[in-house]
Amino acid sequence: MNQIKSALTIAGTDPTGGAGIHADLKTFQEREVFGMSVITSAVAQNTMGVQAVEHMPIAFIEEQLKSVFDDIVPDAIKTGMVSSVDMMQLIATYIKDRPSVPYILDPVMVATSGDALMEEASREVLKDELLPLAKVVTPNVPEAEILINSKIETIDDMKRAARLIVDGKGATSAVVKGGHLGEDVTDVFYDGHEMVLLSGERYETNHTHGTGCTFAAAITAELAKGTELKQAVELAKEFVSAALQYPLGIGKGNGPTNHWGYRLKGLPNQKGSDM
Ligand SMILES: Nc1ncnc2c1ncn2[C@@H]1O[C@H](COP(=O)(O)OP(=O)(O)OP(=O)(O)O)[C@@H](O)[C@H]1O
Numbered sequence: 001m002n003q004i005k006s007a008l009t010i011a012g013t014d015p016t017g018g019a020g021i022h023a024d025l026k027t028f029q030e031r032e033v034f035g036m037s038v039i040t041s042a043v044a045q046n047t048m049g050v051q052a053v054e055h056m057p058i059a060f061i062e063e064q065l066k067s068v069f070d071d072i073v074p075d076a077i078k079t080g081m082v083s084s085v086d087m088m089q090l091i092a093t094y095i096k097d098r099p100s101v102p103y104i105l106d107p108v109m110v111a112t113s114g115d116a117l118m119e120e121a122s123r124e125v126l127k128d129e130l131l132p133l134a135k136v137v138t139p140n141v142p143e144a145e146i147l148i149n150s151k152i153e154t155i156d157d158m159k160r161a162a163r164l165i166v167d168g169k170g171a172t173s174a175v176v177k178g179g180h181l182g183e184d185v186t187d188v189f190y191d192g193h194e195m196v197l198l199s200g201e202r203y204e205t206n207h208t209h210g211t212g213c214t215f216a217a218a219i220t221a222e223l224a225k226g227t228e229l230k231q232a233v234e235l236a237k238e239f240v241s242a243a244l245q246y247p248l249g250i251g252k253g254n255g256p257t258n259h260w261g262y263r264l265k266g267l268p269n270q271k272g273s274d275m
């Protein structure tokens, strides 16, 4: 029997289940990877916005990390909401200690509702300490603008951003996501050699809560299973597209995505096998 692969998400919570840790674990499960989680911050939020945030004490985040790593070393690690400099520096030590485990950095800064999820003071540490460790970094357009300190208005700007993040800042690869760039939902993937445009149909839906988390979690699950990098990103794009194509219709605001949408579309789960 093949050993089941596992993935760890280090992120914040969403009690309504659409974003953060919850979106990640649902995605891992759908991709047949054993999901584990370390909570950085408990967020009282829903599809309408963020109501309150409690950050976990650093010592307790470390206890959680130790609990996981003393027992089950993950096959891939993803970070989402990591608010403070101290949290980033702690997490960086765990990632550096395991250079062969792919690390996926979703540089979550602001929720869809506009609420801040990362302290401004953490931006430089994210750029200097986490970015160079990342196998893939997945900024949306506003996040990429902060990473490169310049405006992004076109696909060419997205390509320039991806180049600066990889060639300039040391990530192995980047996907600059286009969900916030007008009518187009083209994402730009760059791995230092190849620039690939990932295009897809734009679905007219406000059920987009957790889209970014879901996309990065799908990449994480694929890398945990050993899928090649470009293929992992392409599969994740199909996964998140299907999650938007079949909205669930719940929530009073920006509702959650449908994590089993890809099954309705008949996309394969494991390579070569239909669900
Ligand atoms: N309306 C849409 N239809 C189809 N695909 C979309 C749509 N909106 C976003 N996407 C895709 O979803 C993924 C996440 O993109 P986006 O730029 O929205 O990230 P994000 O800002 O981190 O997520 P969120 O909007 O949840 O905060 C990308 O692959 C993007 O192309």
Ligand SMILES: Cc1ncc(COP(=O)(O)O)c(N)n1
Residues within 6 Å of the ligand: 011, 012, 013, 014, 019, 020, 021, 043, 045, 080, 081, 108, 110, 111, 112, 117, 208, 209, 210, 211, 212, 213, 214
């Ligand atoms: C705990 C947490 N992490 C991340 C997001 C961003 O979600 P999105 O994927 O919509 O950008 C969120 N709203 N809450």
